[in-house]
């Protein structure tokens with residue numbers, strides 16, 4: 001099941017349940033020490049390189065953000081051979097540069113989630129890990145993605161702070177106003193504990209945020225609908241296959 005030549009793993013978020021361009025796809029459902037991942041890991045070829053894809057919420061979007069087995073998802077990818085992960089996260093935009101349909105590569109995060117298993121140190125008897133998390137996304141991988149975006153001509157906003165909320169409901173205007181004061185540019189529900197666990201597992205990990213809507217109160221009073229979210233994710237996602245190809249070619 002392990003692929004020693006696996007070049008990249010991609011985790012898909014809301015609205016991204018497969019990579020249509022993946023060829024010669026095989027599927028794996030590895031049982032990890034934390035149980036099963038959200039769904040099958042699809043392994044196939046893209047631009048002549050082997051790539052793994054996992055839909056974070058399951059391929060039918062059946063698993064809400066707070067119920068995702070983040071540990072099983074990451075360990076499953078690692079068992080299959082992943083060392084480098086591009087995590088796609090659908091988000092709301094808070095500050096000016098991060099309007100709907102923007103692709104962004106945040107460089108910081110703030111964790112507002114609660115009650116999620118957020119470490120490999122959870123079980124009694126496991127080593128207590130205090131990993132450095134000052135730069136939550138692997139700087140070298142971010143640099144590769146930025147260079148790839150330039151080569152591919154894909155517009156990508158460099159930097160920004162991702163605020164991870166509990167969900168599954170969207171936020172109140174007051175919550176978003178507080179997040180803005182805290183320095184958040186983006187808001188999503190799945191950025192943590194995934195990034196922290198990736199660091200504990202020694203994986204290279206970067207978050208590619210897909211802005212689906214203005215966060216609550218950031219653009220008038222219009223209700224945020226799933227239809228709006230999915231339509232904007234679809235528009236923004238057109239940049240993802242060329243970006244992935246350029247990362248793989250880099």
Ligand code: HPA
Nearest residue numbers: 090091092187188189215
């Ligand atoms: N808030 C939190 N998560 C999200 C949003 C939002 O506005 N849009 C897409 N995911």
